[in-house]
Structures are given as structure tokens and as C-alpha cells.
Amino acid sequence: MDPGDKWMDRNSGPVVRPYALTGGRTEPADGEVLDLVAVVVAVDPPERAEGAVPVMVTPEHRKILGLCHNPATVADVASDMGLPLGVVRVLLADLLQNERLSVLPQRRAEDQPSATLLKEVLRGLRAL
């Protein structure tokens, strides 16, 4: 790093090449960017047709599947993997495409929560 690079400060981590684990891919295979709090869960792999091209599963993919045994958010998985979010999103998309993971339905982010739901959140906070 150029010592004169004032762009960096202590909020910035080291300069790295985090996409080595994805074979240099920076975009999810399906082009869909999962929300930070999208919930994913591991599912049984589908039956492979005879002669089908075997799916490449790396140790990172396997570790993610282990973390998603119970439903987990994208943020949780990225934190548990200790890998940058973008890298984890690419790996999650591989597993989604290979039908090893599924995304659980959620309230749509663009929908405003109802007053009833907000009041439920208030009750929950007060009970903490």
C-alpha cells in the first residue's frame, strides 16, 4: 500500500484479494444479491441424473452448509465464516443454484411493517 494513501484510516481493514475463494468471481452466479438479513437453510441435495456434471463443492461451501443446518441470515453466515460479505454471497449463490440451500420466505423489505407488527416489536423491546 502506498504510505501516502490518505484514503485509508483505522476504520479500513487491510487491502486483500478476498475473491480468491470464489475463483475470482465477484458476482453471485444467479445475479441475485441476497439481502443481509435474508434467511437461508441447508436442504437435502437433489438426486443427480446419471452422467450429470458433478457439482464442485469446496471446503468453504461445506462449512456454509454446516452453518445453515438451522436457518441463518446472510450476515450471520458471513460473520461465522470470517469472510467478507461479497465472497459469502457468491458462495451462497452457488449453493442455492445447486439446490443445497433454500431461502426462507420473509416479509418483503420494500413493504412497510404494519402498525400491529410495530406494536409487537415495542412489546418485545419493553420485555427485554
Next chain:
Amino acid sequence: MDSAPSDGSGPVPLTIFKLLIAGGFGAGKTTLVGAISEVRPLRTEEDLTSAGIGHDDLHGVAAKRTTTVAMDFGRITMGRHLVLYLFGTPGQERFWFMWDELSYGALGAVVLADTRRLDDCFPSVDYFERRRVPFLVAINCFDDAQHYDPEDVRIALDLDPRVPVVLCDARDRNSVKQLLITLVEHVLSGRANAAPSVAPAGSVPAS
């Protein structure tokens, strides 16, 4: 997460909300998140030369230098299906590539103000006003900080009269809890004042 019951009835659908904790460096964001939940690190990364998820060429290769940015988040589980995620967001404008994604669908935001460096709040306040993310300003009362009247802070930040300005101690669980309650009440009152929404809300049950 421990939300999947083992009785074979399938997982309870979770309703997850994002809350943003914004503020300048050293304003106490991590302390605040840690006062009410376990703090966990989340690394994100950004190309030094281009900003924004989805802007790269689909087959682009990350040959350029990338920097990682660490932020903190915490999770508060309430009952069986309500979960709040608190994301501490670096306040500087150059991290706005993260803000866009953090604020998408966010329930609301806390702008944590350090009265010694009040102008650190300007970018956050501007951002949430423009994106119409409901927010409040919380003055973190450091021991050695001069004590400010919340109304003075409101004037200094040129805030809408409806935006709550509260005093807090980011180290104190009850203080943080009260802060989050005030924020959700603010979101709720904004909802009541707005035109009735026809958008469907609530969680979609798992099929």
C-alpha cells in the same frame, strides 16, 4: 439460529428487522450494540476504484485492489419469531456503498452523536432524511463531554421538529433499550400520520 423446532412442523417464520446505528468514528456505535446484544464482526469489502454492488461487469474478475471494511452487528431475539438486527455503520461518506444496502427495508436508524464532534452527524442525518429512513438522534453522554440541551442539538443539526433527540448512555443496557423503544414509537407515529398504507405487511408463512 435456534429457530427451527425439531417437532417436524417446519421452522417458525422469522420476522427480521434491520436497525442502523450510525455516527462518527468513536461516537460509541459498537458500545451501544454491545450494551444490548452480543456484538459480532462483519467484514465487507469494496473495490478501491468502483463503488456499489451490482455495478461490476457480470464476468468481472476482482483483479483490482479491494479493501475490507469491518463493521459490527448484533441480534436481539424477541419471542419466537421477532428478530432485530442492529448494524453499526461507519459514518463517513465513503462508506455509503454499504449504507444503501443497510438502509434498504430498514425499520429505522439511530444517529449517535458525540457533542464534541457534532458535525460528524451531518452526513448520517442528511442521508436518512433523503432516503426517508425514520431516525432519531441520540446524544451519547460521555463522562467528560460537555452536557448539551437536546434542543440545542436539534437546532445545531437543523432537525425536523418531529425527529426525537434524546440523551443516552451507550454503555447502559436500559438506556439503549429505552432508545430503541423511542425509535420504534417514532416509526409508529410516523406511520399513523402518513396516509393509510395498503401494502401487505407481516411475515409470509413458510409453505
